[in-house]
Amino acid sequence: MIWVYLAIAVSILAFGVAAYFYQWVRRLPTANEKLEHVGALIREGAFTFLRREYRILALFMAVVSAILFLLFPSPIWSGGSIWDNVIMVAAYVFGTALSGLAGVVGISIATIANLKSATAACEGIRPSFLAGFRGGAVMGLAVVGTSLAGAAVIYLISGDPNIVLGFSFGASSLALFAKAGGGIFTKTADIAADLTGKVELGIPEDDPRNPAVIADNVGDNVGDVAGMGADLFDSNIAAMAAAMVVALPLGQIDFIFCLCTLGLLASIVGVLLARLGKKGSPSRALNGGTYITCIIFTLLTLGATLLCNYSLRLWGAAITGMVVGVIIGVTSDFFTGDDKKPVERVARASESGPAFTILSGFSYGLLSSLPALVGIGLAALISYHLCAPLGEGYAMLGISTAAIGMLSIVGMIISNDAYGPIVDNARGVAEMAGLGDQVLTVTDELDAAGNTAKAITKGFSIGAAGLTVIALLGTFQEVVRQAAGVVIQFDMMNPLVFFGALVGAAIPAVFSAMLIMGVNRNSQKMVTEIHRQFNTIPGLREGTAMPDYARCIDIATVGAIRELIPAGLTAIVATLAVGFIGGVEAVGGFLTGNIVSGLLLALVMSNAGGLWDNGKKYVEAGHFGGKGSDAHKAAVIGDTVGDPFKDTAGPSINTQITVVSLISSLFAMLFYTCSLF
Template structure:
């Protein structure tokens, strides 16, 4: 139990680091009262949305808790008693509350750090970078510390696979809706603001005359910060849950907590050492912090394995996962970096019109999926083969360890990811508060690095989700075999093939529902912006005052209305396939869902990041610069990419995790009540 208690101790260290960074950022000055006014509007809008979203998700969670109590792990009328059902309800509740807390912590710091980073840009790019990064690090430390401490406490209390799965399902189900809802909110405002402001009126991106501009900045927080925090909290917990389920029978749970504990400790070292040199490149600084964290993690875990007597093959599997994560990140950087060839090529294509913008960006997005998918596949294959000689059950544990290895440095990954929306917001508030062109140039440079960082971290989290759900597939098989049924997934079995086809279609349907939600809400907001410019005297000239609250309300109501159906569709489809075809069909369903989901997630995340940076590449003075025909085409590409990279793409990996957990939790029901 040493490493389980060590996990609690290191989690406490991460909370102290988060508190230190929070106070450090909070003490930084703000430029002027106008900046404070803009910041207050953004903060109020973000928390208003979060409260309304969490009310809806609270009702959903109460319904799910009732279902868990009645049916999981066995129906209460089956005579096994209600003790374990109640424990699973408690574990589910802990997962949802901690996942919601991840989003709350993220918004709390992000809506402060954006103002501080904008103000610091008046002095230097180094100080602005530190304000943005340390703001992101608050979230990185708090989220991963919470997920590790939560998993350790649930393990101490129960040491039961079903209960641990319920904890993970709580985190995943809330993250699914939080990420989808936040993504719909942020892209509704972003698309409407870009199309009406940049394309129609030719005004700057964050011009205060645009009624959607505050909603756009609010969206950076509720989608890219709160939603992403819940998402990566979920990924980390799901990987730990799958590994615990597989490791319980093998007696290897201490190794899991060793790796995750030292991964968090390495992330603490990484965020404390992160700096931007005098002539430094922000992207290089972010990547350098990630590589330092990887090196510290590899060294610490190797020493710990030798000292604790763990199998070095398990350590090797974790290293394979970590290296695969780095490779996927480098791939995403190549396809989305503003200094790389694909971005320049798409920017060049913008000169020929928006159709060529879309065609070139979509093609690069498709290409970007291959190396990442090969990396995930090789990581799974190598870790499987590496651990197979240790005995039965260790091959799937090897894949789980690879997933844990990939997610081991997720504290640093979240810090870099949250940095992105913070500096994006800083750029917006700097323009609205008239902090000057020099500040805008600095925040633009930081924002471009943030876009690349977001693409890298999204690729990393999608890759981790890929390995995690393979491990969850192993956990599903473990649950079925624990019920006394031997199971194999033969592709020639029509039940398996039926499940695979349905599973492959669900990520596409899920993505379509989210993107259509963004489409519907953006059209409503565009109409509202047109109405305000038409009816408010002097708005275009800058003498009238826009009604920001109305646009925030459109985004909020639209996101709340659209976030539940897509998630429920994925869950309902899983249950339907299970009750029709049983565990064989579910095996195929999960396989199809994983393959299709990973492909779509990588395509959309990378294509979206590429279009965004192609727009910024043109705005920096290439191919005619701002206001040119190439710029207008790039803005249209960016609006297509917005729901790709910030709504559907990153939500898919959570959807895959949720259906995998539902499958494991309902496995006994599928064995008992399926039609075929």
């Protein structure tokens, strides 16, 4: 149990470093009052959206809490201890609350760090980078520390990993809606602002005359920061919960906490060492921090494995997962990096029109899925066979350990990911506050690195989600075996399994379509509103009058909240329907189909979207005609297609897969006893 207590201690250390970074960023100067005013508008809009979204999700949480109390771990009318049901509900509510807190922490620091990074850009790229990165590190360390401490405390109280599954379900269910809602909000505003501003009116990206510009910057926070924080909080705790369920019968719980604890410690050291080198490449600094963290984690865990007499095979599985995660990130960098050939080729294709932008970008997105999927498959295969000789149950523990290894440096991953929207916002507020072209040049370079970092971290998180849900599939199998004494075999020749697989494969596509259609509908409404303001507000075009920013924020908020519930419920209801129709065998097929289809779509959309975004920036940097050219307009259209791909549907699929996997494990015995077939 020593590592469980050490997990809490290292989490407290992470909170301390996060608090230090928070105060360090907050004390940095702000350029002028105009910048403060713009920042206040963004902050107010972000928290307004979050409050309205969380009120709706609180009702959802109350309904699910009532269901859990009645049914889990056993129906209250079956004669079991009601106290167990109360603990399950408490764990679920705790997970939901901490996942929501991750969003609040993210927005709180991001809406400060964007102003400080913009101001620091007046002095150069190094101080601006450090302000943005340390702002992101607050998010990274706080999220991982909270998830690790939460899991440790719940395990100490209950001693039951199945209760940790309830904690994970709370985090996942809120993350599903938070990521979907934030993604719809941010891309509604982004698409409307780009199409009306850049394409129709020929004004700069963050021109204060554009009524959608504040909503666009608010969206960076509610989608890319709050939603992403909840998403990776969910991925981290889901991997831990799955590994703990498999590890408990084998007496390896301590090893799981050892990996998670040392991973967080490595991330703390990594973010403290992060600096911009002499050559001043933000991408190199972000990637270098990731590699340093990986090396520290490898050395720390090897030492702990030898010192505590853990199996080197289990350690090898964890390192396999970490290495494959880095490889997936590198392949994502190749397809999305602004200094790589795919981005240049898509930018060049834009000279021939938007159709060629779309065709080339989508093709590269499809190509990018192969190395990542092969990597996930190899990580599962290697870790499975590496640990199988240790005895029965260890092969699946090997896969679970690989997932933990891939997520071991998640503190650094979140820091890099949160850096992206912070410097994107810094660029926006710098333009609105009129800080000058030199500042915009600095923030553009930071923003391009942020886009690449986001693509890499999304590839990393998708890969981790892939291994995690494979582990959750094993968890589902283990839950049924422990409760019913039956080992389920998912034979695709079994029509029940095949039925489930077909439905499961369709759900990520339907889920994505609903989110993208939501963005489409809301963007059209906002475009109409922008046209109305330019046509009816005298002096708006000339810059002598102010637009009604609040109206665009309201359109994005109302639309996102209206659209997020149906998409999330579709995935949940489909899982329950398959389970009660076909039983546990159909659910096994459902999860298999959902995993394969979901990972493919998530990778394609994430990488294609990142490629289109950096293709646009490549043209804006002066290539192929530069800003205002036909190639630029085509590249902007490609970027608007890619926006809901990479920031709404793509990353939300990770959480959708995790949610249906957790629901399957929680409802496993009901599916076993109450199915139609």
